[in-house]
Amino acid sequence: MEWGAVWLTMRLALIVTMILFALGLPLAYWLAMTRWRGRFLVEAVVALPLVLPPTVLGFYLLVAMGPHGPLGLVANRLFGIRLPFTFTGILIGAVLFNLPFAVRPFAAAFAGMDRKLIEASWCLGVSRFETFCRITLPLCWPGILTGLILTFAHTVGEFGVVLMVGGNIPGVTRTLSISIYDSVQGLDYASAGQTASVLLAFSFIVLCVTQWLGQRGVAT
């Protein structure tokens, strides 16, 4: 086991989860509440990473992050940094790739809520934001937590996008799944097997927790 890769992977997954909590909640709320006819376009874009091969997304990201790509230019001008083969680069890739894993459970939870409760709160003089905090969030928390856990777990297992955008630099972009790939390439099956079994156990526990939360969400 490479402890550097464990630490890097955890850090990546945690930051991605926090970013998607902040970005995904308003996006999901808007998707669940809007009556705009073009909503399906946004929904399709959000769901794209579910069907797109990670290498395809990784390829486009790599081009965009290059010295002449839009992302690369912006990052260079504003912050004076370059993105390919850096931690920031794989962070951006992971956020985009995990969008559906956060937004879809959030939006499903919001859409499943009784809209009358929100309206009742408004009619009691409580502002939209306060209604969101006092009514919507507490009633939707199982769905929101499910989204966060799925995002975290999926980032831990992410391989294609990270490899395309970040390569395999120890301590910078070498996550757990890449270290497995690397070990196998070097015919070090013992190390690969150890890391793989840890990831298998982790994924299984995560799915048990989300299923259990799903049951609770239905029960209450």
Next chain:
Amino acid sequence: MTTDLVARFQKRFVRSATIDIDFVQSTTGFSVTALIGPSGCGKTTMLRCLAGLTRPDQGTIQFRGRTWFDSTTKTELSPQQRDIGFLFQDYALFPHLTVEENIGFGLRHLTDAERRSRVTEILKQFDLKGLERRLPRQLSGGQQQRVALGRVLVRKPKLLLLDEPLSALDALLREQLRGELRQILADFGTPVILITHDRVEAISLADRVAVMSAGRIEQIGTIQEVFTRPSNASLARLVGVETVAPGEIVDTREGLATVSVGSASVLAVAPSTQTRLVHVCIKGEDVSLCRELTGPTTVRNQLPAIIKSLTPEGPLVRVVLDCGFELTSLITRPASDDLQLHVGKCVTAMIKAPAIHLIPRSV
């Protein structure tokens, strides 16, 4: 003018009739206006537009001189800014909050002490003491209704909008709460607009009735006006009761009540609740007419009457009579011809006691 609610607006729908509202209500002091009409006629949409939950396409809504909505100036106050109370049909209690938290939900702007005293007052008034820590799903239907009403009234809104306040309750409880509800609302003194599709509910709760049909308010007036003088035949069918007159029970014996109504007196089945003041409701088809009495009959009420008007309505004739109070009879056209009815003629109106429906009323 400045003390009124003035609403004139339209809302178009793709699949159903356009809602076209022209509605004025005085908002000084306590009054209850009931919107009645068949389902899908736009009652709920009208109420939601008044609350700010649905945006009309065109028009204006003004309340006590303040503009709530104006499509020309693009003014629209949010529900929060309108200072209204809205009671949802299924109450919309917050399932994760206790009774106490539900009632105090809209009082965040007050100090803790003030909020607590207002909530305690409501708990006492609505007979919810001891249930403070219960969740809504641990309450009975009637208790849920009182919590929902308390949650709305604790904020002392300037206008109360109730969407079928009693429809979620079972029949027995509904009957019991009808009278109570009017009393509770009167205690708060807030003007009320409520939706109902039940005419008994309208008669027992409201002072004024607006009959809606296909998106429009077809007629608006006091209970007596709307029920006894519907402006056209289709409204008459809609309201379904031709005679509604205030009466007073003077004697009850063996389940039968003697009711004085106008200068006449009728015998009817006594209402199940203890009450003295009632609305006497009689359907037009239950009133038969004859020229003179021929002998003993099973009909208990035989009232001498003078015909005030005759209006043909298809195969029927609507006969308005004066028999000490205004009574309407629906008879067939051949029957009217046989009796040679004309305005001013004296006849005897006959009503079986079970056909007279007494609905309790409060002052």
